[in-house]
Amino acid sequence: MAVLRGNLMERISKDDVKHVAKLAELEFSEKDIEKITSQLDRILEHVANISSVNTEGITPTSHILDIKNVFRDDMAEQSVTQESALKNAPDEANDGFKVPKID
């Protein structure tokens, strides 16, 4: 059964799920891909019901407050020390975070 998503008639495929997993820096086993594809399909099918709502001329809401940019004076203050910033690091070297080779 094809479902209407926005202006798109399509279902989410296993390849879509693999692509999204890559974007999200996640990985799944083949078996899990199968399961998550059908779960996402069902959820996306449900939420696609908003495509039928008339929103012409309606402004999107990102959050409910009137607050726009919040500025403060540009004053130097004591911030987190290097030592405490590294306290939770899985690996460190030369006062920095250490990571495997960048590929």
Add this chain to the structure above:
Amino acid sequence: MEIHYLTAHQLKDILEKKQISCTEIVESVYLRIEEVGDRLNSYIRLEKESALSRAGEVDKLISAGSDIEDFMGMPIAIKDNICTKNITTTCASRILENYIPIYNATVIDRLESRNYILAGKANMDEFAMGSSNENSYFGTVKNPWDTDRVPGGSSGGPAVCVAAGEAVCSLGSDTGGSIRQPASLCGVVGFKPTYGMVSRYGLVAFASSLDQIGPLTRDVEDCAAMLNIICGYDRKDSTSINVEVPDYKSFLKADIKDMRIGVPKELMVEGIDREVKEAVYRIIKLVEDMGGIVEEISLPSLEYALSVYYIIAPSEASSNLSRFDGVRYGYRNVEARTLREMYRRSRAEGFGDEVKRRIMIGTYCLSAGYYDAYYEKAQRVRTLVINDFKKAFEKFDVLISPTSPTTAFKIGEKMEDPLTMYLSDICTIPVNLAGLPAISIPAGLSGSKLPIGLQIIGNVLREDNVLKVAYSLEKAIGFTGRPGL
């Protein structure tokens, strides 16, 4: 009644009369935790030693003649997504299992300035994603009314601690109902303040435009007293509202004569249990007996609130949770030989199923080609939800509804079907989309002795109306039930 079931204001009274010491209060709460803790799994971490030593210090302050303020010396449970300096804050996730914050959340600083006592860090759904507290790396939390059933979520631990006498009260967080729904399922009071009234600094972010910290308490009076402490402007949170904070306790008046109370018909339709509906009808009768004016109202856009939420919340979450990459803190897969492989494997092994599912939904909705159809469209429909509420509050002081469509369901019942689980929050989600204040109070017990909750929703910054109606109805309902364990 047992000490561990007294409210904070009752304990304050007997502290003032020198009938009890703070050490005795803390000891009685820990005795209770030892008695029921293993069966409920409501805490991830206990702080018994430091709690007892803090209690001793508070007792010294009191005998030196210090005034006893609200929550002074009270053992309080804190949801484990609220940062506590030098004490692990795990978000019930493997990825943060050993994370030790180097700073306090603003709400913790505020509580510390009132000499509160940290009882422990309460269990929750991983990263606050869930409605049953079954998504915790540290195990499912059990409902004290029936340990085969869920306590609700995501603040299941904080709700159970209060319901079972394992803390005097607790702090939770509410993104789509995570304070109110477990409060409802466990028979306690839970409050989500207006978005921006409580600083989110130090609350591990799930969906930043929806998240709000709030109290879970044994009665409305304690709830108001806790709002007095945690509400207020904070420069460390750029979405903090800079308005004068009222004395919330001044709204505790049992008088709702001539108040206008709306019942959104979209929240009383299919999927709501018969017993839950009947409880709401009984309360409508009570309101009318007390001189309140009740009318049905339609908010047509609420039909789409669940869909809007399950696009917006996962989208924000997918962005917020990108910071967990095994570099600066948290779990790292140490076998990975390249950076990208380390990211992927750390996240795949560190996050649980529901968290991954939501990251996937959010990433999909924000990805090229889908952004307009999902995320932007959802933001537009969100505006319609807000407009419907605005219109409703032109006519009504508060709106009432069930908090949860059902009473506590069986553990495992909804785990295989995420969409059915998401429907548990159908009555609470619209409130977060519009940033409104809302409370859940116990409305009675079902035939099988499970708590039913009533939700009272106010307009933005109208906590006064919510508290007034909640306090009046609490008195009229007279709920005194306690779980039998």
